[in-house]
Amino acid sequence: MGKDKLKRFAEIATFDNVKQLEDGLPYQxxxxADFFKNDNPVVLELACGKGEYTVNLARLFPEKNFIGIDYKGNRIWRGAKTAIEENIPNVGFLRIQIENLTDYFGRHEVDEIWITFPDPQPQISREKKRLTSPRFLEKYKQVLKPGGLINLKTDNDDLHAYTAEKVEELGLKLYVKTEDLYHSPFTTEVLNIKTYYEKKYLQDNKNINYLQFSLE
Structure with missing residues (x-):
């Protein structure tokens, strides 16, 4: 492991806005109430990477609480540090495996979920690892409030198509579906948030897909 990664791992251990593995359990x-010290809605970004979307959502909506979730602490470091430096109180980070989500959040505790540019896991053998596979959707259903929204933003056409297919197969409620977000009528201030990698995709003239749906 490189020196920079080791330094970041050591630093995030001192950040009040980052919880890791065992110390996330008491907040379930x-x-x-206990982490953000309020009664505002809780919104998750899964596989948040550097937390760019999490932090920008928190800037836009100070009346909501945002938690970025990723297992790679050296990535979380960037978003957590930005939130501390800019004194953004309504953002936190949790370093866990997403498949263990139900161990860290209570039933119907979450109001909304964002999945932004996740690993598409393109191999058929890895379908169960896709963050929009039925296996993961079942976990989200346990922590999401009834009618809570799931947002998928991805440059991967196959993941977009796969997710839309599962939404239809499972009889879920689909609200928005577009294969070219920035040439569609659906663009909003929220959807205009662009991560570092998304900007690179757009420079390469890649289309950005977006789905919004709920599980009931």
């Missing part, structure tokens, strides 16, 4: 069912 109480993230708003």
């Amino acid at each position: 069912g109480k993230w708003a």
Whole structure:
């Protein structure tokens, strides 16, 4: 492991806005009250990477609480540090495996989920690892409030098509579907948030897909 990664791992251990593995457990069912010290809605970004979307959402919506989730602490470091430096109180980060989500959040504790540019896991043998596979959707259903929204933003056409197919197969409610977000009528201030990698995709003239749906 490089020196920079080791330094970041050591530093995030001192950040009040980052919880890791075991120390995230006591907040299950109480993230708003015990972590954020309020009763505002809780929104998750899964596989948040450097936390760019999480932090920007928190800037736009100070009346909501945002938690970025990723297992790679050296990535979380950037978003957490930005939130500290800019004194953004309504953002936090949790370093866990997403498949263990239900161990860290209570039933119907979460109001909304964002999945932004996840690993598409293109091999058929890795379908269960896709963050929009039925296996993961079932986990989200346990922590999401009834009618809570799931947003998928991806440059990967196959993941977009796969997710739309699962939404239809499972009889879920689809609200927005577009294969070319920035040439569609759906663009909003929220969807205009662009991560570092998304900007690179756009420079390469890649289309950006977007889906919004709920599980019931």
